[in-house]
Amino acid sequence: MRRVLIILVLALGAMLAAVWLGATPGSASLEFAGWRFDSSFGALAILVAIAGFVLIVIDRIWRWITGTPTRIKMWRHARRERHGYAALTRGLVAVAAGDPRSAMREAALADRLLGAPPASLLLSAQAAQLAGDETAARKHLEAMRAAPETEFAALRGLVAIAMREGRDDEALGLARRARELRPDATWVSGALIDLETKAARWDDAALTIDAARRQQMLPAPDADRKRAAALHEAVRGHEAKGDRREAIRAAERAFKLAPDRPEIAATLATLYAKDARARAASSLVEKEWTRHPHPALLDAYRKARPAPDALQWIKQVERLAKLNPAHAYSHTALAEASLAAELWGEAKRHAQAAIDAEGGEPRASLCRLMARIEEESGGDASVARSWLARAADAPGDPAWTCDSCGHPHAEWHAICRRCGAFDKLAWSAPARLAPAFVAIDTTKDQQ
Ligand SMILES: [Zn+2]
Incomplete structure (x- = not known):
C-alpha cells in the first residue's frame, strides 16, 4: 500500500514536470566535432531520462548474468538439503518400523548430504542400536555429546548402553551429568535410583528419591516407601562403620516414612537396645506387636529384654503376646518359649492354637515344631514322624x-x-511350584 502511494506520487510528479517543461519556453543546442544538435529543453530532458532508464536495465541484465554461478550453487545446496532431509525422514520412519538396514542406509545418505548435523547423528545412533551394533551406536552418541543441543539425548543412549554392559560406575557418572542438564527428567531420576541403589550409595539414593517426589516424578507413597528402604539399608553401612548415632538417625527417619513396615521398627528397636535404651526398644516393639506381629519384632524384644533363663523368657513373651493374643505369631512365640522351658503341654496347646489361627493348614515350621514337641516330651515317636512327613508337603x-x-x-x-x-x-x-514347572526345571539341569 505504501509502495503504491509512492509510485502514484512519483508518476504525478513526472507528469507535472513534463507538462511544466512543455509549457515553459526554452531551447537547448549541442555542438560536437562539426555536428550541431538543436532541440527544445523539454525534449532533451525526456531523452536524458530515457537514456538513464536504458542504463539501469543494462546494469540489471549484467548483474543477472554474473550472478548465475552463485545461484546455481545455491540451488544445488537447496536440492542437497531437500534430499538430505527426505533421507532423514525415511530413516526415522525405518527406525520406527524396526527396519535397521534401511535405517542405516538412509542415515549414511543423510550424513553425506547434510554434513552430519545433530539430527542425522541421532538417526545413525538409533539405526546402529536397532541393528545391535553398540560400538557404532556409542561412536555416534559420543559425537552427539559434543553439541549442546543433543548432549542430553546422547546421554540417555550412553547411560542405557553402559547399564546394559554392566559398566555401572560410568553409567552413574553419565546419569549425574544428565541430571545437571535436566533435573526434571523422569528417566534420569529412574536411572539414578537404580544405579545408586545398586552401588549401595544409600544416602545419595534417598536424596534422589526425595528430589523425584518433590518434582512429582514419583507418587508420594511410592517415594516414601523407597526412601524408607534406602535409609533402612543405610543403617547396615553406618553400623559397619561403628557410627551408631547415624544408624539410629537413619532408622528413625525410615520408620517415620514407613511406619507400617515391622522390619524397620525391629531394626530401630534393636538399635535402641544396643544403645542401652531398653525401655524405648521394648515399648516400640510392644506398640508394633499390637498392630502387626512379626518374628523380627520378637528378636528385637529378646535383645531389649534379655531373660536370664527360659522361664523368665516365657514371662516376657507372655507380656508381648497379651498385646495381640489371637495372632498366630503370638501363639508360635509362646509355643517356642514353652518348649525351651520344657512346658510340653503349654507348648503343644499354643502350637495347635497357632495352626488354628492360620486356618487349620499348618506351615512347614509349625509341623516341625509339633514334631519337636512330641519328640522332646518323650511322646509317641510315630506321631513325631508323621508331623515331619507332613512338613515336607506343608505350605x-x-x-x-x-x-x-x-x-x-x-x-x-x-x-x-x-x-x-x-x-x-x-x-x-514363597509360591508353591506346580509339578509341570518342576519337570521343566529338571530337564534344564540335565542339559
Ligand atoms: Zn529378585
Whole structure:
C-alpha cells in the first residue's frame, strides 16, 4: 500500500514536470566535432531520462548474468538439503518400523548430504542400536555429546548402553551429568535410583528419591516407601562403620516414612537396645506387636529384654503376646518359649492354637515344631514322624520374598540377592511350584 502511494506520487510528479517543461519556453543546442544538435529543453530532458532508464536495465541484465554461478550453487545446496532431509525422514520412519538396514542406509545418505548435523547423528545412533551394533551406536552418541543441543539425548543412549554392559560406575557418572542438564527428567531420576541403589550409595539414593517426589516424578507413597528402604539399608553401612548415632538417625527417619513396615521398627528397636535404651526398644516393639506381629519384632524384644533363663523368657513373651493374643505369631512365640522351658503341654496347646489361627493348614515350621514337641516330651515317636512327613508337603513359611523373581531371603535387604531389584522384598510365603514347572526345571539341569 505504501509502495503504491509512492509510485502514484512519483508518476504525478513526472507528469507535472513534463507538462511544466512543455509549457515553459526554452531551447537547448549541442555542438560536437562539426555536428550541431538543436532541440527544445523539454525534449532533451525526456531523452536524458530515457537514456538513464536504458542504463539501469543494462546494469540489471549484467548483474543477472554474473550472478548465475552463485545461484546455481545455491540451488544445488537447496536440492542437497531437500534430499538430505527426505533421507532423514525415511530413516526415522525405518527406525520406527524396526527396519535397521534401511535405517542405516538412509542415515549414511543423510550424513553425506547434510554434513552430519545433530539430527542425522541421532538417526545413525538409533539405526546402529536397532541393528545391535553398540560400538557404532556409542561412536555416534559420543559425537552427539559434543553439541549442546543433543548432549542430553546422547546421554540417555550412553547411560542405557553402559547399564546394559554392566559398566555401572560410568553409567552413574553419565546419569549425574544428565541430571545437571535436566533435573526434571523422569528417566534420569529412574536411572539414578537404580544405579545408586545398586552401588549401595544409600544416602545419595534417598536424596534422589526425595528430589523425584518433590518434582512429582514419583507418587508420594511410592517415594516414601523407597526412601524408607534406602535409609533402612543405610543403617547396615553406618553400623559397619561403628557410627551408631547415624544408624539410629537413619532408622528413625525410615520408620517415620514407613511406619507400617515391622522390619524397620525391629531394626530401630534393636538399635535402641544396643544403645542401652531398653525401655524405648521394648515399648516400640510392644506398640508394633499390637498392630502387626512379626518374628523380627520378637528378636528385637529378646535383645531389649534379655531373660536370664527360659522361664523368665516365657514371662516376657507372655507380656508381648497379651498385646495381640489371637495372632498366630503370638501363639508360635509362646509355643517356642514353652518348649525351651520344657512346658510340653503349654507348648503343644499354643502350637495347635497357632495352626488354628492360620486356618487349620499348618506351615512347614509349625509341623516341625509339633514334631519337636512330641519328640522332646518323650511322646509317641510315630506321631513325631508323621508331623515331619507332613512338613515336607506343608505350605512354605513366609520369608522376605522378592516380588520380581520370587527368591526368598532369610533377612530383609533393600536389594534382591538374586535379581538385584530394589525394594521388592515383602514378607510372604514363597509360591508353591506346580509339578509341570518342576519337570521343566529338571530337564534344564540335565542339559
Ligand atoms: Zn529378585
